[in-house]
Amino acid sequence: MQDLNFRESWATRIGFILAASGSAVGLGNIWRFPYMTGEHGGAAFLVIYLVAIILIGYPVMINEVILGRKTNKNPVGAFKALAPNTPWWLVGALGVFTGFVILSYYSVVAGWSLAYIYKVVLSATAAEIDHAEVFVGHITSVWEPIIWQAIFMILTVSIIAAGVVKGIQKWVTILMPAILVLLVILIIRAVTLPGAGEGLAYYLQPNFGDVGPRTFLGAISQAFFTLSLGMGAIITYGSYLREKDEIPGNSASVVGLDTGIAIMAGLAIFPAVFALGFSPDGGPGLVFITLPAVFAEMPLGVLFGLLFFILLSIAALTSAISLLEVVTAWLIDEKGWTRGSAAVTMGIIIFVVGLPTTLGYSVLSDVTFPGLGMDMLDTYDWFANSIFLPLGGLLTAIFVGYIWGARNAVQEGNKNAGLISLGNWWVLLIRYVVPALILVIMIMGIYDTFFG
Numbered sequence: 001m002q003d004l005n006f007r008e009s010w011a012t013r014i015g016f017i018l019a020a021s022g023s024a025v026g027l028g029n030i031w032r033f034p035y036m037t038g039e040h041g042g043a044a045f046l047v048i049y050l051v052a053i054i055l056i057g058y059p060v061m062i063n064e065v066i067l068g069r070k071t072n073k074n075p076v077g078a079f080k081a082l083a084p085n086t087p088w089w090l091v092g093a094l095g096v097f098t099g100f101v102i103l104s105y106y107s108v109v110a111g112w113s114l115a116y117i118y119k120v121v122l123s124a125t126a127a128e129i130d131h132a133e134v135f136v137g138h139i140t141s142v143w144e145p146i147i148w149q150a151i152f153m154i155l156t157v158s159i160i161a162a163g164v165v166k167g168i169q170k171w172v173t174i175l176m177p178a179i180l181v182l183l184v185i186l187i188i189r190a191v192t193l194p195g196a197g198e199g200l201a202y203y204l205q206p207n208f209g210d211v212g213p214r215t216f217l218g219a220i221s222q223a224f225f226t227l228s229l230g231m232g233a234i235i236t237y238g239s240y241l242r243e244k245d246e247i248p249g250n251s252a253s254v255v256g257l258d259t260g261i262a263i264m265a266g267l268a269i270f271p272a273v274f275a276l277g278f279s280p281d282g283g284p285g286l287v288f289i290t291l292p293a294v295f296a297e298m299p300l301g302v303l304f305g306l307l308f309f310i311l312l313s314i315a316a317l318t319s320a321i322s323l324l325e326v327v328t329a330w331l332i333d334e335k336g337w338t339r340g341s342a343a344v345t346m347g348i349i350i351f352v353v354g355l356p357t358t359l360g361y362s363v364l365s366d367v368t369f370p371g372l373g374m375d376m377l378d379t380y381d382w383f384a385n386s387i388f389l390p391l392g393g394l395l396t397a398i399f400v401g402y403i404w405g406a407r408n409a410v411q412e413g414n415k416n417a418g419l420i421s422l423g424n425w426w427v428l429l430i431r432y433v434v435p436a437l438i439l440v441i442m443i444m445g446i447y448d449t450f451f452g
């Protein structure tokens, strides 16, 4: 009997960690983190990002898990349950909207990853090949990226429509160790390339000389995006937890795993960027150009390359299902839709909304957002991650800190607390540090982006 109880609680604990890390670990770690670091000057960005993870990401993750477990609702329903007949549900609605926008372009990049499952084979076997040209050729062609975007969207919709999210999360038990092993192999290859030292220095020796408001805004956008925070995905997954599971430690595991994988991705990429003569500020193409070049330099490179992009695509899929699940759960709970029609309808609309980001590299390549000067994909990404996610995190922190009450949250969060328990340190963070940092960084960063 005792043994049975033990196994049951263990299964639940792992269930949450699987779900949340399936959502967290994705393109954000392996695609976005390296190019953001490269665009913002390397090690100084890494340091600021790590501070943002600790001071903002971790407390906000706890905050969202608590809201989810307390209410057992989608983000809109969660706010309605704790503050009935007030406009606070709009914060949940903002989250649903943000998830919608993120998935629309996330599926485009995930489509690139799917396409690279075979492109990496071609480029690892070719004798002479320009890896940058292969990538640019892919994204500037009109139909190919659209078809892969559609295929990825169909996969995401099928999983959500069938309602097998929890089943799919089990893939994460294979996925995470496999990604870790592949990253270790890639790091070993990258750091032993002649000329790798310069890349390691770039990544690990901070020079704070070039840090500005945009560096900070970039770091908090990355912290929110990579941890799936600020839009209700973690609120939704918080309901995987039962009363007897503890929150601070489980959240720490997810944050630690996600951060570890991002740091490792950087260790695999920057030495190779410098050794192979690429530029670290290459933007969204960085991983897709650099890693195939590393695979071409490896024994069994074709095999590793194939495996890598399969794993990256699955990691993207387990994140995408959490994005679509938020939108779908909202339609089911609040609007009475059936799961199938909610998933399919939203999938189609999100696909269409994402089309400008695909076409932004071909038909719409001359279009940039006024004042931002970014292409379509970067524009979607900027609004979602530099504005909507931090705003969602800020308002949720204010809601819990001042409206529902930090003490209520601590009580919920400390049920069966283990090694880490919530106390004044967390109340201080969620009431003062998180809101103040987000506000200051957003105001300065947005001002600097448009007028700096």
Ligand code: PFF
Binding pocket: 023, 024, 025, 026, 027, 028, 029, 099, 102, 224, 225, 226, 227, 228, 229, 231, 232, 233, 234, 319, 320, 322, 323
């Ligand atoms: N955290 C995911 C990644 O790092 O790829 C992206 C993401 C998923 C963002 C779910 C937000 C979200 F709600």
Ligand code: NA
Binding pocket: 023, 024, 025, 026, 028, 029, 225, 226, 227, 228, 258
């Ligand atoms: Na992530």
